Amino acid sequence: MKIYDTLSREKKEFIPLEGRRVKLFVCGPTVYDYSHIGHARTYVFFDTMASYLRYRGYHVFYLQNITDIDDKIINRGRNEGRDPLDISMEYTIRYFEDMASLRIDSVNIYAPATYYMDRIIDQILRLEKMGFAYETEDGVYFNVLMFKDYGKLSHQSLDTIRAGARVEVNENKRHPADFALWKKRKEGEPYWESPWGDGRPGWHIEDTAITEYYFGPQYDIHGGGSDLIFPHHECEIAQMESVSGKKPMVNYWMHTGLLTIKQERMGKSMGNVINIRDILEKFEPELLRFFLLSSHYRSPVDFSYEKMEEIRQSWEKIVIAFRKISKMEKESNGRFINEIRRFKGMLIDSMDDDFNTPEAISSIQAFVNFVNKNMEEMGGEDIIESIKFFNEIDSIFKIIPPERVAEEKIIDILLKVRQMAREKKMYDISDYIREKLRENNINIEDIQEGQIWYKK
């Protein structure tokens, strides 16, 4: 299996640090608003990836943080006159709801930053004692000049970072690229006690504190959106590799391409943010997953409702083939087993090559065509093998909706048919319906106004 690593800029053979165990960390959201389609892109991909690794026999420990204290949360609280921690609590719940509706279930632990304050403070303290950090009147900062590898992930040098900086210069910082580990309390802000007085953590420190706690100083994969490469992941490397003295912090840096809306970047300022729950009002979650997985995770995806409609046909073809073959019953025979397994091999080859989901999907489509063409000739073993493969596909990609049996609707339809039959005095049909339903504990009674039914 090969994985593309942002740091080395090449596909590398995937070799976990400890046998079949995989330690995977993915940067979670800052919870100050509903999750949007961009979050869906990233988290659907890593969910699929984790599921696939497990399918291939790896034991994946998938850890994700949740940034529940941060400037944006505080600002939102200020604007709404609410406690910032109340806001982050609410949107953490909304986030979980959105992830569940996208059928994302592969994360082992969600770690909100505020639950790990002692770990965060401990790591800052060690950085300070080792001379990598210094205290000013407004906080504690990481001294980037102490870490000569700073910029290695984003392939930039400190000089160019300085040249391009449009940030207002903080007088207290020794170097413009120095970043906050701890921010001292300001009036009206949430705070925690620390050796530097009351305050709150900087943005980057929670991730390394949390991963150090669960994984130790080195682990296998760190993922996130490509907008996090600089400065966020750069800063994480600086913190972790400085405090542990061990390199590299992770062996595989994975970054998802960003999502645009009609070729424009999505953002609050553009006014084009689409929330996950908005889309799911109009489209099945499985269709959204199919759409997102139709592009390779490192490529940008352009989203529009029109495109969702356009791919609907391709998606339904897969779903329908699965539904139909699930209903097939045939005598024992298995003349297509090898061919069915060949499609499975194609899918594995694609996924083993840096999780090439578009190519994997094309092998699913080839398999669907094969099934459609040969369904009539298939034997029992062929059917079972096909269903098995479909189930495996769905356990990884989750693009097939669970069959929702609309029981009440179907009973209503049967009652209507029974009524039509009775009106035409075709009592053999109407009685057949009543008897068969009764056998399934559904009882019909004729009353003055028509029919009623109840379950025993």
Added chain:
RNA sequence: GGGUAGGUGGCAGAGUGGCGAUGCGCGAGACUGCAGAUCUCGUUUAUUGGGGUUCGAUUCCCCACCUACCCUCCA
């Protein structure tokens, strides 16, 4: 200005130093009581432009143009 990904048919979207996947769409047939699903065939010069390396490039190198992202919070 610096950094990073890319630019493939009507659309989406892979791959490869040497017949350019796959799906959708479109056209024509088949099947069919109706509907739906499905199948078959077709869709003529699809690899941004210009150089270079090579027997041969869409694939490698250089230049240009274009797109997105990062350099400020951002999945």
